[in-house]
Structure formats: C-alpha cells, structure tokens
Amino acid sequence: MFARTAVVAAVLATTATLPGATALAAGSTHTGAAGSTGAHAAGRAGARASGAAARGAGSAGTRAAGSADAGAGYDFADDAVRIAGASTVTGAETLTAGSAYRSSLPRxxxxxxxxxxxxxxxxxxSVTAVPGSDTEVTAVDGIRVSVQDADGGSCSVHSATFGAAHSPRPVTAWGMREIDTGAxxxxxxxxxxVSVERTRPQDSPPDDWDLEITAxxxxxxRQTGATKAPETWDSASPEPLAGEPERRPGGSGFAHxxxxxxxxxxxDIRPGQTLYYKVPVDWGRQVYATAELAGSPDASGYATGALRLALHNxxxxxxxxxxxxxxxxxxxxGLAPLPPVAYPNRYAxxxxxxxxxxxxxxYIVVHLAAQVADDFGPGPFGLTLRLRLxxxxxxxxxxxxxxxxxxxxEVSPQDRVSVPESGDGSGAADDDVTMRAVAVGGIGTGSLLLLGLAVWTAVARRRT
Structure with missing residues (x-):
C-alpha cells in the first residue's frame, strides 16, 4: 500500500509542474468570480495545496506534536490580521469575508x-475565545455572538459556554445573516x-480573552430547490471501526x-488540552465519531465532563x-447519530x-478537562478517535x-487524494487513489499517469 501511494504521490508531484496544473492542485473547481475572491482567496488556495502536500509528507503531524507541547495553548491562524473591537457600532472595523482576524475581549x-x-x-x-489556561471559569460562562442590521434588528444570536467541567478551553460561537424570501x-x-461579549461577565475571570474571528x-x-429539511434519514449508529489505530497527533487550533x-x-492528550482534526465531508455523507480515553494507573477519583467531543462545520x-x-x-x-449533509438542512x-x-x-474537536490532573496526574493520556463516514x-x-x-x-479533488485513512477505513482505498490521481492530474498528463501505473504494476508483481 505504501509503495503504491508513493508512486501516485510522485506522479502528482510531477503533474503539478505542468502548465495549468496549479489550480487543480489547489483544489479549485470553479473558474468564475476571480475578482470577488481577490488575492487573498488565491493565497488561500495556494496555501491549501501546499498544506495538502505537507500533510502527505507527514509535516502536519510534526507541527501538531510541537503545538501539543504548549498544553492548553491555541494555535491561531498564521495569516490572522490584528483588529480592535469597537465599544460602539460607530467605530467598528470591517471584517472581510475570506479573512481571519485576531482580537481581544475584556471582561x-x-x-x-x-x-x-x-x-x-x-x-x-465565527468567534473563538481563548481564556488563559490558569483561569477559573464557570459552567455558564463563555461568549455570545450576535449579528444585527444597521437599524439594530437581530439577525442571529448564538452562545458557547465552558460547561460542567469548568475547564478553561477555546469556545466557539457563530453568527449568520441568511437570505430568506419569507423574512x-x-x-x-x-x-x-457583529457583537461579541461574555455570557456571564460578573462571574468571568478578569483577564482579557484572545479572539480568533473568521468571516x-x-x-x-442557481436554481431554487427544496425549502424543507429532509424528514427521514438513517439514524442507526454503525459499529465503531475496530481496526488498529494509526498515530495522528491533533492540531492546536482550527487553522492548524x-x-x-x-x-x-x-x-496523546494532556489535561486542559484541546485537539483539532478536520475531515472532508461531501454532500450526502454522515459523520459518526467516538473518542476513547485510556485508563489511568491511578484509578481513583472522578472528573465531571472530563472528555468532550464536538463536531464543527x-x-x-x-x-x-x-x-x-x-x-x-x-x-x-460518542456523538449522537447525525443526518446526512444537505443544503435543505438549513430549514430545520x-x-x-x-x-x-x-x-x-x-472539524472534530476533543478536549480533556484540566481537573483530570487533580486526581489522575498530568498525563499524557492515550486517546483514540474512531471516525466513520x-x-x-x-x-x-x-x-x-x-x-x-x-x-x-466543497470537497476538492486534492482533498480526495490527500485525505488519509486507517484501520477498517483503508478498505478498498487503493483503487480509489488511482482514480483520484487521474482526476487531479487532468487532461494532458496521461503519459505521466501511464508511467506511474506501470511502475505500480511492477511493484505489485514484485510483492506477489
């Protein structure tokens, strides 16, 4: 399997140098509206392609391991722009769609x-608030994000709180403005x-919270479809994957x-730490996820809400x-059974x-409460994430x-090639990799693909 993957990777690396291959490697399937996306979108596309190549080489795992050493620290987006929130709407600075920002929220x-x-x-x-790792938080403390029109009319209000574990961790709330002909x-x-505030400032720690904001x-x-969410779907929980888990250290933020x-x-996960994984999910697919925390030699005590698993869109x-x-x-x-991804779900x-x-x-986000260290030590603790689509x-x-x-x-062709699978998830993935390589290479790279497939065949025959 590794030999086959290496051959396909080599072919893709070669095709990426051909004229016109950059956009395909970046995973872009749209060609219009270049002016509306601007240079930032082009930069994101290039970075996405480079990141996919780095993941294939294992550099993402190295980076994640380094980030994990920071404990409960949050790794902000590298391209995040510093911005100051205003105390009134009059002085509010503009958030540009497609950009990431860093800010700070006083108590x-x-x-x-x-x-x-x-x-x-x-x-x-979206707004992610990052409190200090040594601060004390309450279950109902967190952030509230609101979107309102120029007249003060409310478009949406969402909150995110720390929960019963009382563990300081990154919390994320989102806001939206939706076009609805009936509104x-x-x-x-x-x-x-967009307004951002703490949900319980009177009970909140006095230090400022760092914010990561995206728009x-x-x-x-193009065409109007169903305006009602699907009412029936397969709500049965499948058996968790039972294959041998592959080591994959998590990242320390959404952007990483x-x-x-x-x-x-x-x-490995330590008390107070939050790990981030991302999984490409196509239209029509369902996400099933469980997280398992290994036992401790010091099996005495109890930590409320210690292991938290969340899914973000x-x-x-x-x-x-x-x-x-x-x-x-x-x-x-484990997460409760969720319906397939579908555009009409927004009407639910x-x-x-x-x-x-x-x-x-x-995004799959796993947090281990800081209080686990009180009874069971600083860790690290073994974590197993089982994911089924x-x-x-x-x-x-x-x-x-x-x-x-x-x-x-969208799930780009580049994502389909670079996404790793392990355990029972590797199934018939070898044949899929071949077809994905053809899709990404595109027209004009046939000779290179044939060469790669010939080498693949030779490797397979040698192994048998």
Whole structure:
C-alpha cells in the first residue's frame, strides 16, 4: 500500500509542474468570480495545496506534536490580521469575508465589528475565545455572538459556554445573516454589525480573552430547490471501526487542524488540552465519531465532563457535542447519530441539523478537562478517535457564484487524494487513489499517469 501511494504521490508531484496544473492542485473547481475572491482567496488556495502536500509528507503531524507541547495553548491562524473591537457600532472595523482576524475581549466589554453584505449571499462569522489556561471559569460562562442590521434588528444570536467541567478551553460561537424570501429583516444589502461579549461577565475571570474571528459568504444556488429539511434519514449508529489505530497527533487550533479520513486514530492528550482534526465531508455523507480515553494507573477519583467531543462545520459553527466523566478507567464518548449533509438542512428547526447545511472540511474537536490532573496526574493520556463516514456522496446545490473563501463548501479533488485513512477505513482505498490521481492530474498528463501505473504494476508483481 505504501509503495503504491508513493508512486501516485510522485506522479502528482510531477503533474503539478505542468502548465495549468496549479489550480487543480489547489483544489479549485470553479473558474468564475476571480475578482470577488481577490488575492487573498488565491493565497488561500495556494496555501491549501501546499498544506495538502505537507500533510502527505507527514509535516502536519510534526507541527501538531510541537503545538501539543504548549498544553492548553491555541494555535491561531498564521495569516490572522490584528483588529480592535469597537465599544460602539460607530467605530467598528470591517471584517472581510475570506479573512481571519485576531482580537481581544475584556471582561465587561461588548465589542463591535462591521460587515458589508450584498443581498444575494448568506454570511457567516465565527468567534473563538481563548481564556488563559490558569483561569477559573464557570459552567455558564463563555461568549455570545450576535449579528444585527444597521437599524439594530437581530439577525442571529448564538452562545458557547465552558460547561460542567469548568475547564478553561477555546469556545466557539457563530453568527449568520441568511437570505430568506419569507423574512422581513436582515435582507437588504449594506452594513451589518457583529457583537461579541461574555455570557456571564460578573462571574468571568478578569483577564482579557484572545479572539480568533473568521468571516465567510455562501452564494445562492442557481436554481431554487427544496425549502424543507429532509424528514427521514438513517439514524442507526454503525459499529465503531475496530481496526488498529494509526498515530495522528491533533492540531492546536482550527487553522492548524490535522487532516484525517475514515479510520481509527490515536494521539496523546494532556489535561486542559484541546485537539483539532478536520475531515472532508461531501454532500450526502454522515459523520459518526467516538473518542476513547485510556485508563489511568491511578484509578481513583472522578472528573465531571472530563472528555468532550464536538463536531464543527466548515464555518466553525458547532454541530453537536458530547461529554463524559472520567473515573480513571477507560471511557468512551460518542456523538449522537447525525443526518446526512444537505443544503435543505438549513430549514430545520433543530440547530444541530441546521448546522449540517454544507459540504467541506468539518472539524472534530476533543478536549480533556484540566481537573483530570487533580486526581489522575498530568498525563499524557492515550486517546483514540474512531471516525466513520456513512451515506452516499451526492452532487451539491449548484452555486450561482463563488464562496469566500473560495472552495469552502466543497470537497476538492486534492482533498480526495490527500485525505488519509486507517484501520477498517483503508478498505478498498487503493483503487480509489488511482482514480483520484487521474482526476487531479487532468487532461494532458496521461503519459505521466501511464508511467506511474506501470511502475505500480511492477511493484505489485514484485510483492506477489
């Protein structure tokens, strides 16, 4: 398997040097709206291609291992722009779709940021708040993110709290402005505002919290489809993958999440640490995930909500989460069955269904509560993540334009090639890799692919 993968990787590396191959390697399947995405989108596309190549070489695992040494630290986006939140809407600075920002939230402040929106796109903002690792937090403390129009009308309000574990960790809330022909608010083009505040400032620690903010836009479909969420879907939980887990240290932030696919993955995690993984999820696919924490030699004590598992969508909105206490014995927590990713999910009344509204990179986030160290020591503890993708991949809604950032709501050919699989997830992946290589190489690289396949055949015959 490794020999075959190496051959395909070599072929892809060669095809990337051919004229016109850059866009394919970057995973872009759209050719229009170049002016609207601008240089930043082009930079993201190039970085995405480079990141995929680095992951294939194992550099992502190295980086993640280095980040993990920082304990509960959060690894912010490398290209995040420093921005100051304003105390009123008058001085609010603009958030540009497709960009990432860093800011800071004082204890008793409400901060405002500006959005300039058209009347044809849905807009999304995510805010990740990072408290100090040594601060004390309450279960109901966290952040609240609101989006409002220029007249102060509310478009959305979402909150994220630390929960029963009382463990300081990165918490993420999102906001949105949706175009809806049946709505009478937040539909006009123009200026909108994002407000960020703590949910319980009176009980919150006095130190400032670092913020990572992202903004994105989603174009409308070319044709109007269903306006009601699917009512029936397979809600049965499949058996967790039982294969031998492959070592895959997690990243320390959304921007540095480590790419994984279907399979079993293992890592080390310390109390207070949060690990980030990302998995490409196509239209029509379902995500099943469990996290297992190994037992401790000091099996005495109890930590409430110690092991937390969460799923976030491509704009970092939380889909679902689950947490379980720890007694020092091996424990497993899993997400509840979730429906397939579908555009009409946005019309659902249930928030976790509505969050499964687009394809793209989803994030698996695992946190081990800081209080685990009180009874069971500083670790590290063994963590096993088991991930299964159900359902059948389908075509998307057919967007009328480009998302910002570009390619956010799709699974690119490059993603299909670079996503790793392990355990039972490796199944018949060898044949898939060949077809994915053909798709990425494109027309004009046939001779190189034939050469690679010939070498592959020779390797296979030698092994048999």
């Amino acid at each position: 008793n402040a409400t901060l405002y940021y500006r959005l300039e929106l058209d009347a044809a796109s849905d807009a999304y903002v 009478n608010r937040c539909q006009d083009p123009g200026t909108y505002y 994105a836009t989603e174009p409308r479909p 999440a480590v790419l994984v696919g279907q399979g079993a993955w293992r890592a 491509p704009v970092r909105g939380e889909v679902d989460d689950a947490a379980k206490g720890y007694t020092g014995r091996r424990t497993t927590v 009344t249930a928030g976790h269904v509505g969050a499964l509204r687009f394809a793209g990179d989803y 159900g359902g059948t991949a389908r075509s998307g809604p057919g967007y009328a334009g480009e998302s910002r950032p570009k390619g956010l709501f």
